Amino acid sequence: WQNIEEKYAVGTKHKAIVRNFTNFGVFVEIEEGVDGLIHISDLSWTKKVKHPAEFTQIGAEIDVVVLEIDKDNRRLSLGHKQLEENPWDVFETIFTVDSIHEGTITEIFDKGAVIALPYGVEGFATPRHLVKEDGTQAKVDEKLPFKVIEFNKGAKRIILSHSRIFEDEQKAADNAKKKDEARATKKAVKKVKEKLEKTTLGDITELAALKDQMEAKEEEEKNN
Missing domain, CATH: 2.40.50.140 (Nucleic acid-binding proteins)
Structure with missing residues:
Protein backbone atom coordinates (compact mmCIF):
# COMPACT_ATOMS: atom_id res chain seq x y z
CA TRP A 1 0.00 0.00 0.00
CA GLU A 84 -19.24 3.23 -19.75
CA GLU A 85 -20.60 6.66 -20.59
CA ASN A 86 -23.64 7.77 -18.65
CA PRO A 87 -26.58 6.74 -20.88
CA TRP A 88 -28.88 9.06 -18.90
CA ASP A 89 -27.46 11.93 -20.96
CA VAL A 90 -29.05 10.23 -23.98
CA PHE A 91 -32.19 9.08 -22.12
CA GLU A 92 -32.86 12.73 -21.26
CA THR A 93 -33.43 13.43 -24.96
CA ILE A 94 -35.57 10.30 -25.51
CA PHE A 95 -37.81 10.06 -22.44
CA THR A 96 -39.01 13.66 -22.45
CA VAL A 97 -42.06 14.61 -20.38
CA ASP A 98 -45.32 13.78 -22.26
CA SER A 99 -43.55 11.41 -24.68
CA ILE A 100 -45.17 7.96 -25.01
CA HIS A 101 -43.25 4.66 -24.99
CA GLU A 102 -44.17 1.00 -24.92
CA GLY A 103 -43.27 -0.71 -21.66
CA THR A 104 -43.67 -4.10 -19.99
CA ILE A 105 -44.67 -4.40 -16.34
CA THR A 106 -42.00 -6.57 -14.70
CA GLU A 107 -42.97 -6.23 -11.06
CA ILE A 108 -45.94 -5.00 -9.02
CA PHE A 109 -45.91 -4.12 -5.32
CA ASP A 110 -48.02 -1.98 -2.95
CA LYS A 111 -46.59 1.37 -4.01
CA GLY A 112 -46.73 0.70 -7.73
CA ALA A 113 -44.97 -1.14 -10.52
CA VAL A 114 -41.60 -1.38 -12.26
CA ILE A 115 -41.83 -1.00 -16.03
CA ALA A 116 -39.16 -2.18 -18.46
CA LEU A 117 -38.69 0.44 -21.17
CA PRO A 118 -36.62 0.42 -24.38
CA TYR A 119 -32.79 0.70 -24.11
CA GLY A 120 -32.72 -1.40 -20.93
CA VAL A 121 -34.00 1.37 -18.68
CA GLU A 122 -36.71 1.03 -16.02
CA GLY A 123 -39.55 3.34 -15.07
CA PHE A 124 -42.02 3.45 -12.20
CA ALA A 125 -45.81 3.92 -12.08
CA THR A 126 -48.03 4.28 -9.00
CA PRO A 127 -51.25 2.17 -8.77
CA ARG A 128 -53.39 5.16 -9.84
CA HIS A 129 -51.47 5.35 -13.11
CA LEU A 130 -51.87 1.64 -13.83
CA VAL A 131 -55.64 1.80 -14.30
CA LYS A 132 -56.68 0.87 -17.85
CA GLU A 133 -59.44 2.53 -19.87
CA ASP A 134 -61.91 -0.24 -18.99
CA GLY A 135 -61.29 0.42 -15.27
CA THR A 136 -59.21 -2.72 -14.61
CA GLN A 137 -55.72 -2.68 -13.12
CA ALA A 138 -52.71 -3.55 -15.30
CA LYS A 139 -50.94 -6.82 -14.45
CA VAL A 140 -47.39 -8.22 -14.50
CA ASP A 141 -46.05 -9.03 -18.00
CA GLU A 142 -48.59 -6.72 -19.67
CA LYS A 143 -47.19 -4.62 -22.51
CA LEU A 144 -48.79 -1.17 -22.60
CA PRO A 145 -48.09 2.36 -23.80
CA PHE A 146 -46.88 4.69 -21.02
CA LYS A 147 -46.61 8.46 -20.91
CA VAL A 148 -43.60 10.05 -19.16
CA ILE A 149 -44.88 12.37 -16.44
CA GLU A 150 -41.52 12.99 -14.74
CA PHE A 151 -37.86 12.58 -15.75
CA ASN A 152 -35.12 13.08 -13.15
CA LYS A 153 -31.61 12.53 -14.49
CA GLY A 154 -29.89 13.10 -11.15
CA ALA A 155 -32.04 10.55 -9.33
CA LYS A 156 -32.14 8.29 -12.43
CA ARG A 157 -35.89 8.21 -12.13
CA ILE A 158 -38.60 8.00 -14.79
CA ILE A 159 -42.20 8.26 -13.55
CA LEU A 160 -44.77 6.86 -15.96
CA SER A 161 -48.52 6.72 -16.42
CA HIS A 162 -50.69 4.51 -18.59
CA SER A 163 -53.95 6.11 -17.39
CA ARG A 164 -52.78 9.61 -18.32
CA ILE A 165 -52.83 8.68 -22.03
CA PHE A 166 -56.60 8.14 -22.28
CA GLU A 167 -57.30 10.76 -19.57
CA ASP A 168 -55.52 13.39 -21.67
CA GLU A 169 -57.30 12.18 -24.82
CA GLN A 170 -60.65 12.49 -23.01
CA LYS A 171 -59.69 15.94 -21.74
CA ALA A 172 -58.76 17.04 -25.26
CA ALA A 173 -62.07 15.68 -26.61
CA ASP A 174 -64.01 17.45 -23.82
CA ASN A 175 -62.20 20.71 -24.51
CA ALA A 176 -62.94 20.41 -28.23
CA LYS A 177 -66.60 19.71 -27.41
CA LYS A 178 -66.72 22.74 -25.09
CA LYS A 179 -65.18 24.91 -27.81
CA ASP A 180 -67.75 23.65 -30.34
CA GLU A 181 -70.57 24.29 -27.87
CA ALA A 182 -69.23 27.78 -27.13
CA ARG A 183 -69.04 28.50 -30.88
CA ALA A 184 -72.63 27.23 -31.38
CA THR A 185 -73.88 29.35 -28.44
CA LYS A 186 -72.10 32.43 -29.81
CA LYS A 187 -73.70 31.81 -33.22
CA ALA A 188 -77.17 31.39 -31.67
CA VAL A 189 -76.79 34.57 -29.58
CA LYS A 190 -75.72 36.47 -32.71
CA LYS A 191 -78.81 35.21 -34.59
CA VAL A 192 -81.13 36.23 -31.74
CA LYS A 193 -79.50 39.68 -31.59
CA GLU A 194 -79.90 40.13 -35.34
CA LYS A 195 -83.54 39.07 -35.07
CA LEU A 196 -84.14 41.52 -32.24
CA GLU A 197 -82.49 44.33 -34.17
CA LYS A 198 -84.64 43.58 -37.25
CA THR A 199 -87.78 43.42 -35.11
CA THR A 200 -86.94 46.70 -33.41
CA LEU A 201 -86.26 48.40 -36.74
CA GLY A 202 -89.52 47.01 -38.08
CA ASP A 203 -91.40 48.30 -35.05
CA ILE A 204 -89.90 51.77 -35.45
CA THR A 205 -90.92 51.88 -39.14
CA GLU A 206 -94.42 50.75 -38.21
CA LEU A 207 -94.71 53.32 -35.42
CA ALA A 208 -93.44 56.07 -37.72
CA ALA A 209 -96.08 55.16 -40.34
CA LEU A 210 -98.76 55.12 -37.65
CA LYS A 211 -97.63 58.52 -36.38
CA ASP A 212 -97.74 59.94 -39.91
CA GLN A 213 -101.28 58.57 -40.36
CA MET A 214 -102.43 60.11 -37.07
CA GLU A 215 -100.87 63.48 -37.87
CA ALA A 216 -102.52 63.50 -41.32
CA LYS A 217 -105.87 62.65 -39.73
CA GLU A 218 -105.48 65.49 -37.20
CA GLU A 219 -104.58 67.93 -39.96
CA GLU A 220 -107.61 66.83 -41.96
CA GLU A 221 -109.93 67.31 -38.98
CA LYS A 222 -108.53 70.83 -38.43
CA ASN A 223 -109.14 71.79 -42.05
CA ASN A 224 -112.71 70.56 -41.86
Missing part, protein backbone atom coordinates in the same frame (compact mmCIF):
# COMPACT_ATOMS: atom_id res chain seq x y z
CA GLN A 2 3.06 2.31 0.11
CA ASN A 3 2.87 3.24 -3.59
CA ILE A 4 -0.86 2.50 -3.99
CA GLU A 5 -1.59 5.95 -5.52
CA GLU A 6 0.86 5.20 -8.33
CA LYS A 7 -0.19 1.63 -9.02
CA TYR A 8 -3.95 2.12 -8.60
CA ALA A 9 -4.43 5.81 -9.29
CA VAL A 10 -7.95 7.26 -9.33
CA GLY A 11 -9.43 6.76 -12.79
CA THR A 12 -7.32 3.72 -13.70
CA LYS A 13 -9.04 0.56 -14.92
CA HIS A 14 -8.34 -2.95 -13.62
CA LYS A 15 -9.69 -6.48 -13.49
CA ALA A 16 -10.82 -7.85 -10.13
CA ILE A 17 -12.23 -11.05 -8.65
CA VAL A 18 -15.54 -10.99 -6.75
CA ARG A 19 -14.84 -12.25 -3.20
CA ASN A 20 -17.95 -11.40 -1.19
CA PHE A 21 -21.38 -9.72 -1.22
CA THR A 22 -23.16 -7.42 1.20
CA ASN A 23 -26.53 -5.73 0.82
CA PHE A 24 -24.78 -2.49 -0.10
CA GLY A 25 -22.09 -3.73 -2.48
CA VAL A 26 -19.50 -6.16 -3.80
CA PHE A 27 -16.12 -6.83 -2.21
CA VAL A 28 -13.45 -7.61 -4.80
CA GLU A 29 -9.74 -8.39 -4.83
CA ILE A 30 -7.53 -6.72 -7.43
CA GLU A 31 -4.40 -8.51 -6.22
CA GLU A 32 -3.43 -10.25 -3.00
CA GLY A 33 -3.75 -7.75 -0.16
CA VAL A 34 -5.48 -5.13 -2.32
CA ASP A 35 -9.23 -5.19 -1.82
CA GLY A 36 -11.92 -2.84 -2.97
CA LEU A 37 -15.63 -2.23 -2.67
CA ILE A 38 -18.03 -1.57 -5.54
CA HIS A 39 -21.08 0.14 -4.05
CA ILE A 40 -24.37 -1.32 -5.30
CA SER A 41 -25.25 2.03 -6.94
CA ASP A 42 -22.01 1.88 -8.96
CA LEU A 43 -22.78 -1.44 -10.64
CA SER A 44 -25.19 -0.28 -13.35
CA TRP A 45 -26.45 2.99 -14.83
CA THR A 46 -29.81 1.55 -15.79
CA LYS A 47 -30.60 -1.48 -13.62
CA LYS A 48 -31.90 -0.95 -10.09
CA VAL A 49 -29.84 -3.70 -8.44
CA LYS A 50 -31.42 -4.78 -5.15
CA HIS A 51 -28.70 -7.28 -4.29
CA PRO A 52 -25.28 -7.80 -5.94
CA ALA A 53 -26.15 -11.48 -6.56
CA GLU A 54 -28.55 -10.23 -9.29
CA PHE A 55 -25.58 -8.68 -11.10
CA THR A 56 -22.56 -10.95 -10.60
CA GLN A 57 -21.38 -14.04 -8.66
CA ILE A 58 -18.64 -15.02 -6.21
CA GLY A 59 -15.43 -15.89 -8.05
CA ALA A 60 -16.41 -14.00 -11.21
CA GLU A 61 -14.05 -11.55 -12.88
CA ILE A 62 -15.28 -7.98 -13.09
CA ASP A 63 -13.86 -4.84 -14.70
CA VAL A 64 -13.47 -1.92 -12.31
CA VAL A 65 -12.29 1.68 -12.24
CA VAL A 66 -10.71 3.28 -9.13
CA LEU A 67 -12.94 6.04 -7.73
CA GLU A 68 -11.24 6.73 -4.38
CA ILE A 69 -8.29 5.51 -2.32
CA ASP A 70 -8.67 4.97 1.45
CA LYS A 71 -5.05 4.37 2.49
CA ASP A 72 -5.74 4.31 6.25
CA ASN A 73 -8.30 1.49 5.98
CA ARG A 74 -6.46 -0.10 3.05
CA ARG A 75 -9.48 -0.14 0.83
CA LEU A 76 -10.24 1.13 -2.66
CA SER A 77 -13.60 2.56 -3.64
CA LEU A 78 -14.35 1.10 -7.07
CA GLY A 79 -16.94 1.53 -9.79
CA HIS A 80 -18.11 -0.71 -12.62
CA LYS A 81 -20.71 1.43 -14.41
CA GLN A 82 -18.17 4.26 -14.75
CA LEU A 83 -16.40 2.20 -17.42
Whole structure:
Protein backbone atom coordinates (compact mmCIF):
# COMPACT_ATOMS: atom_id res chain seq x y z
CA TRP A 1 0.00 0.00 0.00
CA GLN A 2 3.06 2.31 0.11
CA ASN A 3 2.87 3.24 -3.59
CA ILE A 4 -0.86 2.50 -3.99
CA GLU A 5 -1.59 5.95 -5.52
CA GLU A 6 0.86 5.20 -8.33
CA LYS A 7 -0.19 1.63 -9.02
CA TYR A 8 -3.95 2.12 -8.60
CA ALA A 9 -4.43 5.81 -9.29
CA VAL A 10 -7.95 7.26 -9.33
CA GLY A 11 -9.43 6.76 -12.79
CA THR A 12 -7.32 3.72 -13.70
CA LYS A 13 -9.04 0.56 -14.92
CA HIS A 14 -8.34 -2.95 -13.62
CA LYS A 15 -9.69 -6.48 -13.49
CA ALA A 16 -10.82 -7.85 -10.13
CA ILE A 17 -12.23 -11.05 -8.65
CA VAL A 18 -15.54 -10.99 -6.75
CA ARG A 19 -14.84 -12.25 -3.20
CA ASN A 20 -17.95 -11.40 -1.19
CA PHE A 21 -21.38 -9.72 -1.22
CA THR A 22 -23.16 -7.42 1.20
CA ASN A 23 -26.53 -5.73 0.82
CA PHE A 24 -24.78 -2.49 -0.10
CA GLY A 25 -22.09 -3.73 -2.48
CA VAL A 26 -19.50 -6.16 -3.80
CA PHE A 27 -16.12 -6.83 -2.21
CA VAL A 28 -13.45 -7.61 -4.80
CA GLU A 29 -9.74 -8.39 -4.83
CA ILE A 30 -7.53 -6.72 -7.43
CA GLU A 31 -4.40 -8.51 -6.22
CA GLU A 32 -3.43 -10.25 -3.00
CA GLY A 33 -3.75 -7.75 -0.16
CA VAL A 34 -5.48 -5.13 -2.32
CA ASP A 35 -9.23 -5.19 -1.82
CA GLY A 36 -11.92 -2.84 -2.97
CA LEU A 37 -15.63 -2.23 -2.67
CA ILE A 38 -18.03 -1.57 -5.54
CA HIS A 39 -21.08 0.14 -4.05
CA ILE A 40 -24.37 -1.32 -5.30
CA SER A 41 -25.25 2.03 -6.94
CA ASP A 42 -22.01 1.88 -8.96
CA LEU A 43 -22.78 -1.44 -10.64
CA SER A 44 -25.19 -0.28 -13.35
CA TRP A 45 -26.45 2.99 -14.83
CA THR A 46 -29.81 1.55 -15.79
CA LYS A 47 -30.60 -1.48 -13.62
CA LYS A 48 -31.90 -0.95 -10.09
CA VAL A 49 -29.84 -3.70 -8.44
CA LYS A 50 -31.42 -4.78 -5.15
CA HIS A 51 -28.70 -7.28 -4.29
CA PRO A 52 -25.28 -7.80 -5.94
CA ALA A 53 -26.15 -11.48 -6.56
CA GLU A 54 -28.55 -10.23 -9.29
CA PHE A 55 -25.58 -8.68 -11.10
CA THR A 56 -22.56 -10.95 -10.60
CA GLN A 57 -21.38 -14.04 -8.66
CA ILE A 58 -18.64 -15.02 -6.21
CA GLY A 59 -15.43 -15.89 -8.05
CA ALA A 60 -16.41 -14.00 -11.21
CA GLU A 61 -14.05 -11.55 -12.88
CA ILE A 62 -15.28 -7.98 -13.09
CA ASP A 63 -13.86 -4.84 -14.70
CA VAL A 64 -13.47 -1.92 -12.31
CA VAL A 65 -12.29 1.68 -12.24
CA VAL A 66 -10.71 3.28 -9.13
CA LEU A 67 -12.94 6.04 -7.73
CA GLU A 68 -11.24 6.73 -4.38
CA ILE A 69 -8.29 5.51 -2.32
CA ASP A 70 -8.67 4.97 1.45
CA LYS A 71 -5.05 4.37 2.49
CA ASP A 72 -5.74 4.31 6.25
CA ASN A 73 -8.30 1.49 5.98
CA ARG A 74 -6.46 -0.10 3.05
CA ARG A 75 -9.48 -0.14 0.83
CA LEU A 76 -10.24 1.13 -2.66
CA SER A 77 -13.60 2.56 -3.64
CA LEU A 78 -14.35 1.10 -7.07
CA GLY A 79 -16.94 1.53 -9.79
CA HIS A 80 -18.11 -0.71 -12.62
CA LYS A 81 -20.71 1.43 -14.41
CA GLN A 82 -18.17 4.26 -14.75
CA LEU A 83 -16.40 2.20 -17.42
CA GLU A 84 -19.24 3.23 -19.75
CA GLU A 85 -20.60 6.66 -20.59
CA ASN A 86 -23.64 7.77 -18.65
CA PRO A 87 -26.58 6.74 -20.88
CA TRP A 88 -28.88 9.06 -18.90
CA ASP A 89 -27.46 11.93 -20.96
CA VAL A 90 -29.05 10.23 -23.98
CA PHE A 91 -32.19 9.08 -22.12
CA GLU A 92 -32.86 12.73 -21.26
CA THR A 93 -33.43 13.43 -24.96
CA ILE A 94 -35.57 10.30 -25.51
CA PHE A 95 -37.81 10.06 -22.44
CA THR A 96 -39.01 13.66 -22.45
CA VAL A 97 -42.06 14.61 -20.38
CA ASP A 98 -45.32 13.78 -22.26
CA SER A 99 -43.55 11.41 -24.68
CA ILE A 100 -45.17 7.96 -25.01
CA HIS A 101 -43.25 4.66 -24.99
CA GLU A 102 -44.17 1.00 -24.92
CA GLY A 103 -43.27 -0.71 -21.66
CA THR A 104 -43.67 -4.10 -19.99
CA ILE A 105 -44.67 -4.40 -16.34
CA THR A 106 -42.00 -6.57 -14.70
CA GLU A 107 -42.97 -6.23 -11.06
CA ILE A 108 -45.94 -5.00 -9.02
CA PHE A 109 -45.91 -4.12 -5.32
CA ASP A 110 -48.02 -1.98 -2.95
CA LYS A 111 -46.59 1.37 -4.01
CA GLY A 112 -46.73 0.70 -7.73
CA ALA A 113 -44.97 -1.14 -10.52
CA VAL A 114 -41.60 -1.38 -12.26
CA ILE A 115 -41.83 -1.00 -16.03
CA ALA A 116 -39.16 -2.18 -18.46
CA LEU A 117 -38.69 0.44 -21.17
CA PRO A 118 -36.62 0.42 -24.38
CA TYR A 119 -32.79 0.70 -24.11
CA GLY A 120 -32.72 -1.40 -20.93
CA VAL A 121 -34.00 1.37 -18.68
CA GLU A 122 -36.71 1.03 -16.02
CA GLY A 123 -39.55 3.34 -15.07
CA PHE A 124 -42.02 3.45 -12.20
CA ALA A 125 -45.81 3.92 -12.08
CA THR A 126 -48.03 4.28 -9.00
CA PRO A 127 -51.25 2.17 -8.77
CA ARG A 128 -53.39 5.16 -9.84
CA HIS A 129 -51.47 5.35 -13.11
CA LEU A 130 -51.87 1.64 -13.83
CA VAL A 131 -55.64 1.80 -14.30
CA LYS A 132 -56.68 0.87 -17.85
CA GLU A 133 -59.44 2.53 -19.87
CA ASP A 134 -61.91 -0.24 -18.99
CA GLY A 135 -61.29 0.42 -15.27
CA THR A 136 -59.21 -2.72 -14.61
CA GLN A 137 -55.72 -2.68 -13.12
CA ALA A 138 -52.71 -3.55 -15.30
CA LYS A 139 -50.94 -6.82 -14.45
CA VAL A 140 -47.39 -8.22 -14.50
CA ASP A 141 -46.05 -9.03 -18.00
CA GLU A 142 -48.59 -6.72 -19.67
CA LYS A 143 -47.19 -4.62 -22.51
CA LEU A 144 -48.79 -1.17 -22.60
CA PRO A 145 -48.09 2.36 -23.80
CA PHE A 146 -46.88 4.69 -21.02
CA LYS A 147 -46.61 8.46 -20.91
CA VAL A 148 -43.60 10.05 -19.16
CA ILE A 149 -44.88 12.37 -16.44
CA GLU A 150 -41.52 12.99 -14.74
CA PHE A 151 -37.86 12.58 -15.75
CA ASN A 152 -35.12 13.08 -13.15
CA LYS A 153 -31.61 12.53 -14.49
CA GLY A 154 -29.89 13.10 -11.15
CA ALA A 155 -32.04 10.55 -9.33
CA LYS A 156 -32.14 8.29 -12.43
CA ARG A 157 -35.89 8.21 -12.13
CA ILE A 158 -38.60 8.00 -14.79
CA ILE A 159 -42.20 8.26 -13.55
CA LEU A 160 -44.77 6.86 -15.96
CA SER A 161 -48.52 6.72 -16.42
CA HIS A 162 -50.69 4.51 -18.59
CA SER A 163 -53.95 6.11 -17.39
CA ARG A 164 -52.78 9.61 -18.32
CA ILE A 165 -52.83 8.68 -22.03
CA PHE A 166 -56.60 8.14 -22.28
CA GLU A 167 -57.30 10.76 -19.57
CA ASP A 168 -55.52 13.39 -21.67
CA GLU A 169 -57.30 12.18 -24.82
CA GLN A 170 -60.65 12.49 -23.01
CA LYS A 171 -59.69 15.94 -21.74
CA ALA A 172 -58.76 17.04 -25.26
CA ALA A 173 -62.07 15.68 -26.61
CA ASP A 174 -64.01 17.45 -23.82
CA ASN A 175 -62.20 20.71 -24.51
CA ALA A 176 -62.94 20.41 -28.23
CA LYS A 177 -66.60 19.71 -27.41
CA LYS A 178 -66.72 22.74 -25.09
CA LYS A 179 -65.18 24.91 -27.81
CA ASP A 180 -67.75 23.65 -30.34
CA GLU A 181 -70.57 24.29 -27.87
CA ALA A 182 -69.23 27.78 -27.13
CA ARG A 183 -69.04 28.50 -30.88
CA ALA A 184 -72.63 27.23 -31.38
CA THR A 185 -73.88 29.35 -28.44
CA LYS A 186 -72.10 32.43 -29.81
CA LYS A 187 -73.70 31.81 -33.22
CA ALA A 188 -77.17 31.39 -31.67
CA VAL A 189 -76.79 34.57 -29.58
CA LYS A 190 -75.72 36.47 -32.71
CA LYS A 191 -78.81 35.21 -34.59
CA VAL A 192 -81.13 36.23 -31.74
CA LYS A 193 -79.50 39.68 -31.59
CA GLU A 194 -79.90 40.13 -35.34
CA LYS A 195 -83.54 39.07 -35.07
CA LEU A 196 -84.14 41.52 -32.24
CA GLU A 197 -82.49 44.33 -34.17
CA LYS A 198 -84.64 43.58 -37.25
CA THR A 199 -87.78 43.42 -35.11
CA THR A 200 -86.94 46.70 -33.41
CA LEU A 201 -86.26 48.40 -36.74
CA GLY A 202 -89.52 47.01 -38.08
CA ASP A 203 -91.40 48.30 -35.05
CA ILE A 204 -89.90 51.77 -35.45
CA THR A 205 -90.92 51.88 -39.14
CA GLU A 206 -94.42 50.75 -38.21
CA LEU A 207 -94.71 53.32 -35.42
CA ALA A 208 -93.44 56.07 -37.72
CA ALA A 209 -96.08 55.16 -40.34
CA LEU A 210 -98.76 55.12 -37.65
CA LYS A 211 -97.63 58.52 -36.38
CA ASP A 212 -97.74 59.94 -39.91
CA GLN A 213 -101.28 58.57 -40.36
CA MET A 214 -102.43 60.11 -37.07
CA GLU A 215 -100.87 63.48 -37.87
CA ALA A 216 -102.52 63.50 -41.32
CA LYS A 217 -105.87 62.65 -39.73
CA GLU A 218 -105.48 65.49 -37.20
CA GLU A 219 -104.58 67.93 -39.96
CA GLU A 220 -107.61 66.83 -41.96
CA GLU A 221 -109.93 67.31 -38.98
CA LYS A 222 -108.53 70.83 -38.43
CA ASN A 223 -109.14 71.79 -42.05
CA ASN A 224 -112.71 70.56 -41.86
